[in-house]
Amino acid sequence: MCGIVGYVGGRPCRDLLIAGLEKLEYRGYDSAGLSLLANGRIDSVRAVGNLANLRAAVADELDEGAVAVAQTEATIGLAHTRWATHGRVTEENAHPHSDEDGDVHIVLNGIIENHSELRAELRAEGHKFSSETDAEIVAHLIEGHYDGDLTAAVRAAFAELRGHYAFVAMHAEHPETLVGARNECPLVVGVGDGETFLASAIPAFLRETRSVMGIENDEIVTISPGGVEVTSAAGEPRSRELQQVTWDEEEAERGGYSTFMMKEIHEQPDAVAETITDRLPEVDEVDLSELSISAEQAQRFRRIVIVACGTSYHAGLVGRYAIETWARVPVEMDVASEYRYRDPVVGPGDLVIGITQSGETADTLAAMRLARERGAHVLAITNVMGSQATRDADSVLFTRAGLEIGVAATKTFTSQVAAIYLLGLWLAQSRGCIDRGRIAELIAELKALPRKIGETIESTDAQVRAVARGHYQGRFFLYIGRHIGLPVCLEGALKMKEITYIPSDAYAAGEMKHGPIALLDETTPVVCVATDSPVLEKVLSNVAEVGARGADVIAIATEGSEIVSEAADQTLFVPRTDWILQPILAVIPLQLLAYHTARLLGLNVDQPRNLAKTVTVE
Ligand code: F6R
Secondary structure (H helix, E strand, O other), X not given: OOEEEXXXXXXXXXXXXXXXXXXXXXXXXXXXXXXXXXXXXXXXXXXXXXXXXXXXXXXXXXXXXXXXXXXXXXXXXXXXXXXXXXXXXXXXXXXXXXXXXXXXXXXXXXEEOOHHHHHHHHXXXXXXXXXXXXXXXXXXXXXXXXXXXXXXXXXXXXXXXXXXXXXXXXXXXXXXXXXXXXXXXXXXXXXXXXXXEEEOOHHXXXXXXXXXXXXXXXXXXXXXXXEEEEEEOOOOEEOOOXXXXXXXXXXXXXXXXXXXXXXXXXXXXXXXXHHHHHHOOEOOEOOOHHHOOOHHHHHHOOEEEEEEOHHHHHHHHHHHHHHHHHHOOOEEEEEHHHHHHHOOOOOOOEEEEEEEOOOOOHHHHHHHHHHXXXXXXXXXXXXXXXXXXXXXXXXXXXXXXXXXXXXXXOHHHHHHHHHXXXXXXXXXXXXXXXXXXXXXXXXXXXXXXXXXXXXXXXXXXXHHHHHHHHHOOOOOEEEXXXXXXXXXXXXXXXXXXXXXXXXXXXXXXXXXXXXXXXXXXXXXXXEEEEOOOOOHHHHHHHHHXXXXXXXXXXXXXXXXXXXXXXXXXXEEEEXXXXXXXXXXXXXXXXXHHHHHHHHHOOOOOOOXXXXXXOOOOO
């Protein structure tokens, strides 16, 4: 979720590039940098922290006379905001990165999956690296392929990369050319009068031009002051029309969506892909060496305790099923705000997992600290590098969802669930209780999730909006499900009450007859998670039970599951996957249902009343 801006044209571009980065700040970052080319030489300035630090670093360089940076007339450059994934938050790891001679500079968003093997190959050829990043290898690869044609060198490097990324490259011998390449991460061209921009998002150049051209996957783009050339990865020319953007700047920050929440719902395929991709290096192996927990240690855990609040707690609930099923180790769940008050029995032999997207939730931190004091191994799952949770834990597993601005957690939830799936599989692998064939099956399914999440958003959105239209003036929503469907219901009900203020409850479907069924009449929408699982038949009897009270049953089912659509009033289908992974897809229509209901009520979904994004008080 980093930001890229590149410029080539007739104007001095140092300040233009920093102004472009400012427009990408909303994406979140922890360091930033830029490279400028003038008089055949490229200079970089990088800084940890915010753009004020980068500006100060540029001013220092000017004092010291770094040639290109000092050239206020430099008219070609690259800039980047980094949200750390590979490698710590340091100046050396900030982008741009270059080859040893500093001829090739690149900025990259995303992840290069095969960076370790490429780095080893390049090392063997004599390349020396100056950062811990996967991105740096791209500069070295381009340099290795370069024989005077930058586009050809980028194309050759692109062919060697695996992963999920977009990058832009500059070469000291080409003062009028930037070359970009895209594989899954966004890249867009902005065309002005005698100048061209290449960025990860339109806001970066919207003040300068409204003529844009999107770059597609597996395309290479070469820009110069007077033009844009797009080719396929194989080198065939691609023609593309310029489009005129009509958004204002605020809309542009939201990527053209009317709210951050909707934008973040659409960012889920990306967020999940970034979270899982490079941790699945082989078809049948999960790599979580970043946890620094040995296989022997993993075998010795007697029990796992998960502590978290709100949506993060629901992610933990989903994870419990996966961990217990795959790794055969008991998992207990605790609401973090309650945990320490019951003097919990916890200590050596326990793995305590604190899940907190912000890494700053006071109750989760307190629960983690208590468990650590008592001798448990504490692992934090968080989205924020450098957050308190990362300092209070023995091991850290980062989700890579990028900054979430909407108060209601969406992409951080699905990324947390993806991270716990990885953890469950890794524990199973380390404890030797799953065979490699089954791991391979599950890894293939995990890798397909980003695509399936995207399909779910596309295929259910309009239908969910229609459901919301039918019920937005209702006084109550009930969510029912069993087994892995239950945490999805809890999360759906939380989203509904949080952003629509409509009372909503989630119940284990088998509990209905013990009281809650009294709530139902023909005005009550009952959302039932009925995706494929070993308990689907039981869920269907609960659907019949609520249907008999006249309630309007809206079911979430696995595609092709006609048995559910026959029983429910309306059915929203999600793609088929392994049943234990189904929650990550089933939650999408429930996020959309809360969203559309709130919008029909005219509410501010990004900032609901009484709520803050991070809860730092106990
Ligand atoms: C709901 C929501 C909250 C958070 C909770 C924990 O949409 O965002 O329920 O999940 O406040 O926050 P973190 O994960 O930052 O600890």
